[in-house]
Amino acid sequence: MDIKEILVREQEMKLSEANVMLDAVTQFAKVTIQSVILVNGMAIVSILTFLGNITNKNILCMYDKHLLFYSMFFFCLGLFLGLLASVLAYLAQQSLREIYVFPDAKEKKDKEGILFRRIALGCILVSTLLFIAGAFMSLNGILGG
Numbered sequence: 001m002d003i004k005e006i007l008v009r010e011q012e013m014k015l016s017e018a019n020v021m022l023d024a025v026t027q028f029a030k031v032t033i034q035s036v037i038l039v040n041g042m043a044i045v046s047i048l049t050f051l052g053n054i055t056n057k058n059i060l061c062m063y064d065k066h067l068l069f070y071s072m073f074f075f076c077l078g079l080f081l082g083l084l085a086s087v088l089a090y091l092a093q094q095s096l097r098e099i100y101v102f103p104d105a106k107e108k109k110d111k112e113g114i115l116f117r118r119i120a121l122g123c124i125l126v127s128t129l130l131f132i133a134g135a136f137m138s139l140n141g142i143l144g145g
Helices: 003-056 065-101 103-143
Strands: none
Touching: 003 065, 003 103, 065 103
16 A cells, blocks of 8 residues: 555545544434423423313312413423424534535535524523423422412
């Protein structure tokens, strides 16, 4: 093997490693977005099921309806932000893909992709915080009532 072949193989190995890392990051983002959507959606279903059960037994007055309402609102908002993060992740991937398709627009598309990704990360963070707040509110509405 001469030096050129060694350099080419080294470059191929680095590119392969970068692709594996990109795939890992993409899978992690996918799982994170799905998890945020799942936990907020299941929280909504759980609260609605709980309210349906206690409404049939006429014991709704024992619970703090305002806290239960706000917890539902937080879960719905968290679910919306999770879905918005999914759309923003798609837009980020599309912008970053266009860098390779349209090399002339590299700087603009790179900035767009980074912006979409940062907003999506913010949505995920806020969605997680809303889930935590909603969980505490619903617990307080049920146990503190």
